[in-house]
Amino acid sequence: MNQESVAYGLALLGAGWYFAMWLIGLLGCIAARRRYRRKPASSLLHANPHTAPGVSVLRPLKGLDTNLYENLESTFKQEYSNYEIIFSVADEDDQALTVVDALRSKYAGVKVAVIIGEEVVGVNPKVNNLMRSFKAAAHDILWVLDSGVMVDSGTLARSVEILAQQLPGHSARRIALVHHVPFALIDETKFGSRLEAAFLNTNHAKMYIAINTVAIESCVVGKSNLYRRSDVERLNGSLIPIQSQSASSQAPGKYGLAAFGRFLAEDNMIASALWHELGLRHDLSCDVARNVVGNMSFMDYVWRRVRWIRVRKRMVLAATVVEPFTESIMLSMIGNLSFATLFGLGMPSWIFLICHFSAWLAIDLDVYASIGGHTSRKEGLMPFILAWIGRECLAFPIWLIGLVGDDVVWRGRKYQVLSNGEARLHPT
Structure with a gap:
């Protein structure tokens, strides 16, 4: 040649x-264009609380994140009739609790619980924070929301409706996880903040939406995810189909949320485990997870991107x-x-x-x-x-x-x- x-x-x-x-x-x-330029009303908006599926909204907190009050308030404003909110913090002196107390007073009609103290099951502090919330949740459907996320009032109703749907042509592969593409909002003029917004709102969103449209592999970030606790309790993070796992891989303490404490990107791993271990699928809502970027310097942006490249490299x-x-x-x-x-x-x-x-x-x-x-x-x-x-x-x-x-x-x-x-x- x-x-x-x-x-x-x-x-x-x-x-x-x-x-x-x-x-x-x-x-x-x-x-x-097709998914986000219109937001259809859900049939579950203002549904009878006795017929609407119950949802536990889990919000792990640590410190006073940017826009925290508005972020947390958005969950109190959900147009859904059957949900509770569980806030969790590792430290009883955490400043985020003052924001939670103010919101509880303002929205006295919303069912709210606060859990203080973590259960250490691995190196991931978010998983450690969430362990007690997972156990205390009154409902099987869980909506795990990062403290930096703000959502529209109809997000929960539309997401629950999707979770209950069946994928066309996949009779045995129900939707096990509903997620929301991140959208960055800027309240600072620092160049790092603008870089982060330019990344999340264009290249990241474009690829994220395309991959999830083709849906040949799991691709999920964990800023806002809705799934069932009963599904997560069957996972061990091995990504081996459950029918192929040996009995030893199901040893106590090696399945459920605790199994994901050894990962930094626990959100991606839970989604991948639902996909590969249980053979289930994901779907995107027409809602976005709004994230106010805050005061991010140029080097903050660089090292944030480096961090997740290093995590992805190993995954x-x-x-x-x-x-x-x-x-x-x-x-x-x-x-x-x-x-x-x-x-x-x-x-x-x-x-x-x-x-x-x-x-x-x-x-x-x-x-x-x-x-x-x-x-x-x-x-x-x-x-x-x-x-x-x-x-x-x-x-x-x-x-x-x-x-x-x-x-x-x-x-x-x-x-x-x-x-x-x-x-x-x-x-x-």
Whole structure:
């Protein structure tokens, strides 16, 4: 095989990859338009409390997160007739409790409980915080919401309705988890905050929605998840189908929520376990999990992205390795070289690059508008585009930093990420 044939073959491969990534981006864009540009009323809105499925809303707390009062208040405002809210904190002196007390007084008609003290089952502080809430919940359906999340008043009703549905063509594969795409809101002008918003509201949302539309593999983040406790209690985090597990893998203490205390990304692992161990499926709601980013510096943004790249690397190595080749800058080089080799059009590279990045930005802006609605226009177009450019340029160097290490810092603690996404507190 001569050099020209090799170059031609590589160019064909590159062109195929280029078009495949564009198709995924377009799928995410179209799916976002169809799912998020209208919010149908649920049949469970204001349903009879005796017939509506009961839900326990679990909100683990730690400190005064940005926008905490409004975030927590959004759960008190749910237009749903049969739910309770359980707040949990590890420390009785936690400042978040003052916010909870104020809301309990304001919404005296909402059933609320507060659990103080954690049950340590692993290195993940969120899991340790949630253990007692899981056991105390009055209902089987659990809605686990991060303290940084604010939701619309109809979110719970629409999510419960989806959880009760059956996937078409999958009679044995019911929906076991309903999740909500994160949407970043900015209340600070720091560049790191704008970078985070540009990432979450465009590339992350686009890929997240596209992957979940195709639904050939689990892809879930845990800011807002609805599932059944009875399903989680059957899981052990091995990702081995339950019928193939040995009796020893079901030893006491090795299943249920406690089994996920060894992971940092417990949300993703619970979702993957529901998918692989029980053969169940997930679905996205037409609602979003609004997250006020807060005061994030440039380096805060960098190390946040590095942290989750290092976690993903240990969980899905192949997907993490190819990640740069799904980004706009790397794809522009692949497309430009491939088309020049295949067609020899003689078109100047700058024309191709202008067309490529203009179309890429247009799709990202459309996704942003779909998931954010009117809020996507409040911050101004130019500041967003500058942050978008910064995000695209930083993607590859941040990926490189993330790939070469295994140590991460999360909520002031240093961890070492181990195989399969497990973690341990750093020995030093």
